[in-house]
Amino acid sequence: MLGKLLNLGQRKSPWLLHFDCGSCNGCDIETLACLTPLYDVERFGIINVGNPKHADLLVVTGTVNHRNAKVLRKLYEQMPEPRLVLAVGACGCSGGVFRDASNVVGGVDKVIPVDVYVPGCPARPEAIIDGVVAGLAKLGPDNGQGGQS
């Protein structure tokens, strides 16, 4: 019963933690733009939090390098289960244009499991909202069919 309630709460009001993992800022400002009046994700109950312990959803932008991989893993481990990871932008998905650069490990999925990939360079705010919705479908009762692909 309580589990169901928590699950419902999580789906209806996911709290997200944004971590810039070495992005060019393009996707970061688009993630921030989601919070501003024009897109206003707070109307869906999505709140941007600074503490990984409060977060349900980790939004990662940018490529992973050796130094921030440790930070990323730590943030992921500090988040309570069930947790979702959104890789935003070409860099977060695969390393994008920087795949061959010297200090790039690759996409976010090289370090932590990723639930939803949001393509684009940078990903548009609409795409990020879509990504959150697709991720939440994974938590819900229709697990496995929801979301776009």
Added chain:
Amino acid sequence: MKTSILPFGPQHPVLPEPIHLSLTIENETVLEARPALGYVHRGLENLVAARDMHQMVQVVERVCGICSMIHAMCYCQALEEMLDIQAPPRAEYLRVIWSELHRIHSHLLWLGLFADAMGFESLFMQLWKIRERVMDINEATAGNRVIVSVNVVGGVRRDIDEDQVAMIEKELVTVEREVKQLSLTLLTDFTVKKRTKGKGVLTREQALELGAAGPTLRGSGVAQDMRQLGYAAFKDLDFEPVVETGGDSWARAAVRFKETLQSVDLVRQALAGLPQGDLAVKAKGKPEGEATARVEQPRGEVLYYIKANGTKHLDRLRIRTPTFANIPPLTVMLPGLELADVPVVVLSIDPCISCTER
């Protein structure tokens, strides 16, 4: 009194980007600040070995997503100088238009983040609402909101037609009006003044000695702006650098605020004088030798150094970004501050960490 070391970042709610500062504090006062970087380092200067010089345009655009177009413009100017070609006049005017649109959206973004760092949430939302109009212009004219990808070596890739000119002019009227409405709030509000006046002071001498750039330099009373060099179409436009003498956070904010309105004016001038003609000249030949190019970004001067060896792959590409120059001044600004002022002062140099580390 014992001192303690407080880690600030890399994941901090006020910072959109990861930078780590080790703050040595006594009570609430900062004694020393030592930055630790490397969380965004990609090593993209090294990509010149894997990508040819035309592909690098798209790579340098992604040095920083906020001033992407200006990075690419600087890179193209350096290569154009080396190949001894001249972008057509229409391309130069279009470059000015897009680069100034970038400056408007970057400054509005920064002013918003600055307000957010002070806890002035409604101002943040208001500024970002205005900024979306500029993003719409970018998307309508160049196809992408943030990274517009309009430059090629020798000119630009996209054109602006008559309808789009009208659309830009219409939107800019609204942007200008709405920004002006916020001028009293931003520059004279009690809360804002309390949090910024006299905080993080950088004197003119310190600014010059530590090699500060952009609004950080101009906020300390030095009238230096790379647009005075007259690159692209700036030589034909009426332009005067914005200078403030306070050297504190407030002065830097005031410089950026005034530059926003100045950029609106520059876009208008460029639209009015937009000549007809080709968009790009063909970039023939392989570059050889060395060249530098400098342009003014929203955050300050950016310097590109290029060494080419006569093949389509460059030998060395070095990007000196404005925040790279503004981090040493930060180590001077922070000591003596209250801990609560640290985020505001760190933001006052408009740090772009992905630029710094590339």
Added chain:
Amino acid sequence: MPFMLPSILRNVFSGPATRPYPANPRQPFADARGELVNDPETCIFCSICAKKCPSQCLAVDKELGTWEWDPFACVYCGVCAEACPTKSLRQTNVRRAVARDKQSVAVQGQPKPKKSP
């Protein structure tokens, strides 16, 4: 704060600024940079697009007649579409959808017969 009052009042009485995104999505701009579409009928598998791609996210095989695009490494710059000699490769203004797993887009066409000199 008093200086913000006019803006606040204006915001209260004007309509909402928020775009009703999922309910009523806005039409993309005509020139927006969206996903790539390649027409297997007209593609000659010359691999100019793959050579030009700054992100190296295209793979073309002339022998097998395949064109493969990795939308998760693509930076949507549109250089490939501009370089396409037959205009078979186009950039639409529709944004690429999000996905649960990474899959590339492949186009299978007729492998062109070898040129006889």
Added chain:
Amino acid sequence: MSFIATPVTANNLCKDAQALKARGFRFVTMTCVETGPGEFDLIYHFDKDLDMVHWRLAATDREASPSLSTVYLAAFLAENEIQDQFGLRFADLAIDYQGKLYLDEEAGATPFCRFSRASITQTDSGGDTEGGQ
């Protein structure tokens, strides 16, 4: 506008820089270019009222180069970056990150050198600041 870099020597660098600073020049940045195995050019960029002056200093990875951070403090960041990326060393660096400004151990040393320097770093006995433990 062609690119002219005046050659300077390691001994005179700081003295010349003092003179330049007295004339009101601002330090812009420095660039390291690899010219051959273990051979580097350090290019210093200065600026005064939009006019630029470039200096070129030949450096090797076998001996430490003089640090400009004693004259222009702002040079410390650029010099640390070069230590990271090219494995050069600077004597009397104001704030020394020991080649760990950007890179962690896993990244390996000197990623910007095209000529492999792994063997040089290992055999180098001169108190290598790369800290390649």
